[in-house]
Amino acid sequence: MSHPVTLTVNGKENEVSCGATTTLLTVLRDTLALTGSKRGCNQGVCGACTVLVDGTPVRACLTLAVNTEGQSITTIEGLPEGGELKPIQQAIIDSDAVQCGFCTSGMILTAHEFLQRNNNPSIDDIRTALSGNICRCSGYRKIVDAVALAASRGGA
Ligand code: FES
Ligand code: FES
Structure with missing residues (x-):
């Protein structure tokens, strides 16, 4: 029903x-x-x-x-506001962190929320934050780099 x-x-x-x-x-x-x-x-x-x-x-x-x-x-x-990508979205592009893209939206939303809580994360912090998101293409290094890049730019 x-x-x-x-x-x-x-x-x-x-x-x-x-x-x-x-x-x-x-x-x-x-x-x-x-x-x-x-x-x-x-x-x-x-x-x-x-x-x-x-x-x-x-x-x-x-x-x-x-x-x-x-x-x-x-x-x-x-997630974008007024046609502007969020910093983590731009960082994913700039870091070339997309392969097939199947995991990407989940990774971005997880990372966005994480960066709002921690804007100066260590690499281990980022890995832990993303540990519940699986990338079947196994492109984790560039995804982690992208989160670190967004953090270095001061945005989520
Ligand atoms: S589709 Fe929901 S966790 Fe995999
Ligand atoms: S880019 Fe293919 S599953 Fe992550």
Whole structure:
């Protein structure tokens, strides 16, 4: 049975119909066509589906859509402001830290939230912060470099 639910995604309210067990990832990708959030393992392991809910990184594949009503959801599509990339997005580009790109949105949202909490991280801090996000292309070094670059530029 489906219920109407109002989800605030990237600052916009969306009335959607979803069942009690419909995940946030399904609503984002299949209903709202926000496909930047990737369905990798669909089991909470890989981090490819990471989005921010009230500013906290969550696994959208493990999050029930109905439980996010009234909260603010940010996907990779909503991260830039006024057409400007966030520092971590620009640093990912400048560090050439993308291979297939499947992990990239989850990495960026995780790193963005991390840099807001720690703007002077060590390399080990960065590795720990990203440890829940898997890159199947194994391009970790450049991703870590990108987070360090964003930090050195003073932004998240
Ligand atoms: S798709 Fe959600 S953690 Fe892998
Ligand atoms: S760039 Fe391919 S999974 Fe990370």
